[in-house]
Every structure is written in C-alpha cells, then in structure tokens.
Amino acid sequence: MEEEEGKGLGDYLDIIRRRKYWVIFPALILMALSVGLAYWLPATYKSEGLILIESQEIPNDLIKSTVTSYADQRIAVIKQRLMTTPNIIELIKKHNLYAEQREKNPPISALVDRFRGNVAVDMVQATVTDRNGWSKKASIAFRVSFLNRSPQTAQKVTNDLVTSFLNENVRIRTERASQTKKFLESEGDKFQVKLQQIEKAIGEFKDQYSESLPELLQYNLSAVERLQEELLTNQNSILLLKDQITTMSLQLSTIPAYLDRSSLTGNSVPSISSAEERLIELKNQYNALVGKYSASHPDVISLKRQLKFLEEETGISSSTKGSQLEKEKEIVNAKAQLTILLQRYSVGHPDIKALKNKIANLETELKTIIAATPASSRLSTAATNNTTRDLNPIYVQIKGRMDSAEREIVRIRGRQGDVKVKLADYENRVFKTHQVKREYDDLTRDHDNTKAKYTDLRAKQLEAELAENLESEKKGESFTLIEPPLAPTKAEKPNRQKVMIMGFMVSIAVGLGLALLVEIIFGGVRGYNEITRVTRRTPLVVIPIILTAFDIKKQKIVRNRWLMLVFILFLAAIAGFHFYVMDLEVLWFKIMRKVSQV
Structure with a gap:
C-alpha cells in the first residue's frame, strides 16, 4: 500500500465534524455581532x-x-x-x-x-x-x-x-x-489717442513741408519746367528788344531831331550843323550800345572813336558834351514822353503837368549851361533855340518806341528776377521732396498700421458687446x-447588506480557524498517516470502520441535510445579490456585452 503524505480533504472534513461546535458557536456569535454592527452604524x-x-x-x-x-x-x-x-x-x-x-x-x-x-x-x-x-x-x-x-x-x-x-x-x-x-x-481708446497723435504729427509735418510733399512732386516739376520755359522766353524777348533798340538807334542816327521853322516860313535862321547833329545822334547811339554791351565790345569802341573825332571837329569839349548834350537829350526824351502822354490823357492830367514842369526846368538849366559855356565850345545856338525849331514827329515816334522797348526790357528783367526766385524755390521743393518722402512714408505707414489695428479693435469690441449681451x-x-x-x-452608506455578508463570511472563517486551532493543540493521533508519522513505522493492518445499515442510512440523511443547507444558502446568496447588490437581469446583460466584445 502506498503511503499518503499530509492531510487530505477527508481529514479536514473529519476535523470539522469532530470540532463542529467550535465552528458553529463562534460563527453564530460573530454573525449576530455583524448583524448588530450593520444596523448600529449611523446612516x-x-x-x-x-x-x-x-x-x-x-x-x-x-x-x-x-x-x-x-x-x-x-x-x-x-x-x-x-x-x-x-x-x-x-x-x-x-x-x-x-x-x-x-x-x-x-x-x-x-x-x-x-x-x-x-x-x-x-x-x-x-x-x-x-x-x-x-x-x-x-x-x-x-x-x-x-x-x-x-x-x-x-x-x-x-x-x-x-x-x-x-x-x-x-x-x-x-x-x-x-x-x-x-x-x-x-x-x-489707446490706439485712438495714438492715431490722433500720428494724424496730428502728419498735419504738422504737412504744414512744415506743405510745398514739398510727395503728392505735389508732379506739380512742382511742372512748375519748374514752366518757369524754365518762361526764363528762356523772357531771355529771347530781351534779345529781340535789344535788337530792336539797336535798329531804332541806327534809324535815329539818320533822322534829325528837330525841323526848322525857317524852312516853312522862309526866314533865315541858323540851324544845327550836320556835324553837331551827327554828334548828338552818335551820343544817343553810344548810350544805347553801352546799355547793351560792355565797354570792350568792338561796336562800343568804334562808336567811341567816332564821338571823339566829331568832338574834335566841332570843337565841343567834354564838359559841354557832359552837360549841354545831356540836357538836350533829356529835353528831347521828355518832350517825346509828353507827346505820348498827350495821346492818352488830357492836358490837365497830373502826369502831363509834372512832365511840362520838368521840361521847363530842363530848358532853364540848358540855357544856364549855354550861357556859362565859352563861345568856341558852344554848340550852335540853333540847337537850343526852340522858338525856331520843332521836334521831328518821326524822330519822336522812333524815340518813344525805343523808350518803350527799354522799359519793356526793364520790366522783363524784373520779371526774370522774380522767375529766378520762384524757380529756385520750386527746385528746392523738388530737392526736398525725396527726403520729405521718406519721413512722410514712415508717418503714413505708422498711420495705416495704427488705423488698421484700431479698426480691428473696434470690430472686436462690437463682437465683445454682442457676446456680453449674449451672456446677459x-x-x-x-x-x-x-x-x-x-x-x-x-x-448611501453603510451598505448594511454588504456588511452582513462580510460578517457572515468572516464568522465562518473564524469558526473554521478555531476548529483547526483546537485540533492542532488538543488533537490526538488519528488515521494511518498520523500513526506512521508518530511511530515512524508502518502499521501491519488497517481495520476500516464497519458501517451498518443504520449508519449508512444516517449518513445519507446527514448528507442530504448538508446538500439542502448548501442549496438554501446558495439561493439566499442569489436573492441577496439580486435585491441588494445588482439586478440579475442587469448582470446578465453585462455578461453578454462582455462576451460580445470579446
């Protein structure tokens, strides 16, 4: 026969059967305590x-x-x-x-x-x-x-x-x-203030450089071009007028300034010699050329030589040339101007009266000069005797045209000065435009960026106001x-059912533990294995328990009772789980869902 080692399930069942009271009474006591604890705990x-x-x-x-x-x-x-x-x-x-x-x-x-x-x-x-x-x-x-x-x-x-x-x-x-x-x-608001500051800076910048702004560049260039054309036109006009004056001076040199009345009345009155008249005309021509050319010009030098030759020929001195001839020239010019003014205004006009007084004063001064001049140096008295001479109308007309041309030259030259000043101003504007453009572009760029940010913030502010109304x-x-x-x-707690179930489980475990503990402490030698372990010898014969018919019937009754008890406990556990833990139908659906997921 093979020896068994250790205790089997039957041995433990024998222990429980022998120590059943150590299992039942402690378990019942602890179960009662667990039930009391479950209902004693505050809810x-x-x-x-x-x-x-x-x-x-x-x-x-x-x-x-x-x-x-x-x-x-x-x-x-x-x-x-x-x-x-x-x-x-x-x-x-x-x-x-x-x-x-x-x-x-x-x-x-x-x-x-x-x-x-x-x-x-x-x-x-x-x-x-x-x-x-x-x-x-x-x-x-x-x-x-x-x-x-x-x-x-x-x-x-x-x-x-x-x-x-x-x-x-x-x-x-x-x-x-x-x-x-x-x-x-x-x-x-901050960006609005910043935008206003930039706009103010742009306004001040425009005020400071109002004439050199980039948007005025095309206008300034057009003005420069127009003024340059005007300068060129005025220069051409001056040259044309000077040519006309030269031509008229040459004409005057061939036309006598006065007409003798004796030729009309038949009286014999001394007249100006041709040399003297030539001297006067050359003097007028010389003055015109000096105003047009420099002293080193060939025409001026040639005319100056002719004047010197005529002065020596007529015997008129330089002082006479510088006084009598000048006065006569002023008188002739004044009378020519008077003739022109009489064509425009009446005799009582203030300008005509002033010009007549000027002519009278000039004639008085001329007479004074003639009286103080030696006879050998004087011009012919007929040259100043206005009572026997009249101005030549052709001479006066040409002389007036010359004076008008000279005044036009003066006017154009004055205009030239104004044009040059304006041209320099516009050229300076164009020159400054490039530098101004850089600063202006910086300000404009800041303005555009700030304005875009300001517009975006205001749009977001409107959205935020709508959102605030939405929330309110x-x-x-x-x-x-x-x-x-x-x-x-x-x-909610405590879960009394769980407490009782745990109490029952602990009670049974404690009862079984006590039964095993008592068996270990007070148990004797029982069974084939125990005898072998203690004596270290194998028994010769093992006599089993001989069961009678009564014993077999009794065992069946006990076994059936235990099976019935287990079945009742199983049903009680299922009912407790269903009523106190989870509905069995819900549990079934959960199990089926887990199975379907697998």
Whole structure:
C-alpha cells in the first residue's frame, strides 16, 4: 500500500465534524455581532442634483462667445471657487453642520476638509459626433452631491451648492464677457489717442513741408519746367528788344531831331550843323550800345572813336558834351514822353503837368549851361533855340518806341528776377521732396498700421458687446438644472447588506480557524498517516470502520441535510445579490456585452 503524505480533504472534513461546535458557536456569535454592527452604524444620506450643460443657442458663426474654455475646466474652476474656506464656513454655519464635532472646538481646517470630503462633483460623459464626423467623448452634464446623516440637511446643502454652481457660471461668463469688452474698449481708446497723435504729427509735418510733399512732386516739376520755359522766353524777348533798340538807334542816327521853322516860313535862321547833329545822334547811339554791351565790345569802341573825332571837329569839349548834350537829350526824351502822354490823357492830367514842369526846368538849366559855356565850345545856338525849331514827329515816334522797348526790357528783367526766385524755390521743393518722402512714408505707414489695428479693435469690441449681451440674456452656453436635489429615502452608506455578508463570511472563517486551532493543540493521533508519522513505522493492518445499515442510512440523511443547507444558502446568496447588490437581469446583460466584445 502506498503511503499518503499530509492531510487530505477527508481529514479536514473529519476535523470539522469532530470540532463542529467550535465552528458553529463562534460563527453564530460573530454573525449576530455583524448583524448588530450593520444596523448600529449611523446612516449617511446622499442628495444630488443633475445639471445639464447646454450649448449656445445662437450659432457661433453669427456671434462668437468670449468664453472659450471647455466645460470641464470651467466646472473645475467654479468648484475651486466655491470650495474656499470662507464659503465652506458660511455653509457650515448656515445649516448647522457637524454640530457634535464643533462642540469640541476642532481646527477650522478639520471641518473644511470634512465638508470637502462630503462634496462630490462627477462629470457625465457621452459619445458625440463632431462636424467632421469624428466620434469623441464629451461632457454633457455633471452631478453635484453632498453626504450627511440628515436627508433634509443633505438636500438643503446640495440645493445651495447647485444654486451656487448655476449663479457662479452666469457670473463668470458675464464678468469675463464684460472684462473682455472693457479691455478691448480700453485698448481701442489707446490706439485712438495714438492715431490722433500720428494724424496730428502728419498735419504738422504737412504744414512744415506743405510745398514739398510727395503728392505735389508732379506739380512742382511742372512748375519748374514752366518757369524754365518762361526764363528762356523772357531771355529771347530781351534779345529781340535789344535788337530792336539797336535798329531804332541806327534809324535815329539818320533822322534829325528837330525841323526848322525857317524852312516853312522862309526866314533865315541858323540851324544845327550836320556835324553837331551827327554828334548828338552818335551820343544817343553810344548810350544805347553801352546799355547793351560792355565797354570792350568792338561796336562800343568804334562808336567811341567816332564821338571823339566829331568832338574834335566841332570843337565841343567834354564838359559841354557832359552837360549841354545831356540836357538836350533829356529835353528831347521828355518832350517825346509828353507827346505820348498827350495821346492818352488830357492836358490837365497830373502826369502831363509834372512832365511840362520838368521840361521847363530842363530848358532853364540848358540855357544856364549855354550861357556859362565859352563861345568856341558852344554848340550852335540853333540847337537850343526852340522858338525856331520843332521836334521831328518821326524822330519822336522812333524815340518813344525805343523808350518803350527799354522799359519793356526793364520790366522783363524784373520779371526774370522774380522767375529766378520762384524757380529756385520750386527746385528746392523738388530737392526736398525725396527726403520729405521718406519721413512722410514712415508717418503714413505708422498711420495705416495704427488705423488698421484700431479698426480691428473696434470690430472686436462690437463682437465683445454682442457676446456680453449674449451672456446677459442667457443665450450662450449655460447650465440647466434638470434633476433638482431631493431628500433621499435610502441611505448611501453603510451598505448594511454588504456588511452582513462580510460578517457572515468572516464568522465562518473564524469558526473554521478555531476548529483547526483546537485540533492542532488538543488533537490526538488519528488515521494511518498520523500513526506512521508518530511511530515512524508502518502499521501491519488497517481495520476500516464497519458501517451498518443504520449508519449508512444516517449518513445519507446527514448528507442530504448538508446538500439542502448548501442549496438554501446558495439561493439566499442569489436573492441577496439580486435585491441588494445588482439586478440579475442587469448582470446578465453585462455578461453578454462582455462576451460580445470579446
């Protein structure tokens, strides 16, 4: 026969059978204690409210909200704000929470920690499909709950917490929208001031360089071109007038200035000799050439030689030339001007009267010069005897044209000076335009950038105002209470059924443990293996228990009782699980779903 090592299941069953009272009585005592403990533990009730997270009523494409954070983040922020120590202390005092603990004057932190431990915020998530067709999990609601031994107190505190969540969400969204609008408004005002400063700087810059601005460049270039053309035209006009004066001077040199009346009346009156007249005309021509050319010009030098020759021929001295001839020239010119003025004005005109007085004074001065001049140096008296001579009309006409041409030259030269000044001014404007353009472009660029930013800020400000109205009218994303907190009728904890089941299991385990312990301490030598182990010898013969018919019947009855007890306990366990843990139908569906997923 093969030796057995150790104890088998039958040995342990024999031990339980022999020590059954050590198993039954301690197990019953502990079961009774566990039942008492389960019903003695104070009940804690849980009241909760379900808040739905509703999306914005108006599409985001029309009005964008200024609150862009996710609902989970916002709920976490609200919870942290509500779970501050001052708020918790206020709720504790309002609802007289933890009165027994407060009588012992515990630290404030202990009460706050206990309150925080009794508050729970749980997110409710669901699988949603976004616009792109992707499935993802999103928070659609959240539960706010509070634990307390009083169901009414739990309901009141939960109701306050739910109300605080709703109000705080509205306040945060409205405040954030208002702050966004104020910030954009403040930034817009800053950029408006900056824009006004730049516009003022541009205005001052334009005032300072009003004539050299880039937009006036084409006008200034046209003005330069026009003035240059005018300069050239005036220069040509001056040259043309000088040529005309030269031509008229040559004509005057061949025309006598006076006509003798004796030739008309028949009286014999001395007249100016041809040499003297030639001297006078050459003098006039010389004066005209000196005004046109320099002293080194060949024509001026030639005419000067002719004057010197005639002076020697007529015997007229330089002093006479410098006095008598000049006075006569002034008289002739004055009379020519008088003739021209008489064609325009009446005799009583102030200019005509002044010119007649000038002629009279010149004639008086001429007579004085003639009287003081020696006879050998005098010109012919007929040259100054106006009583026997008249001005030659042709001479006067040509002389007037010469004077008019000279005055026109003076006028054109004056105009030339003005044109040159203007030309220099416009050229300076064109020269400054390039430098001014760089500074002007910088100012304009700053103005455009600032204006664009200012316009963008004002547009965003309008959007922020719409968003603020959206939040104030509660049209944005909102929290809606769909399940208000109720006074619970069933305790959340302790789970008395679980406590009793655990108590029963522990009781049986303790009873079995005690039976084994007693067997180890007080047990004898029983069985083939024990005898072999103790004596270290193998028994020669093992006589088994001889069962009678009564013993066999008794064993069947005991076995049936045990099977019945196990079956009853099994049914009781299933019923307890169904009624106190989970519905069997729900359990079945869960099992089937797990199987289908596999």
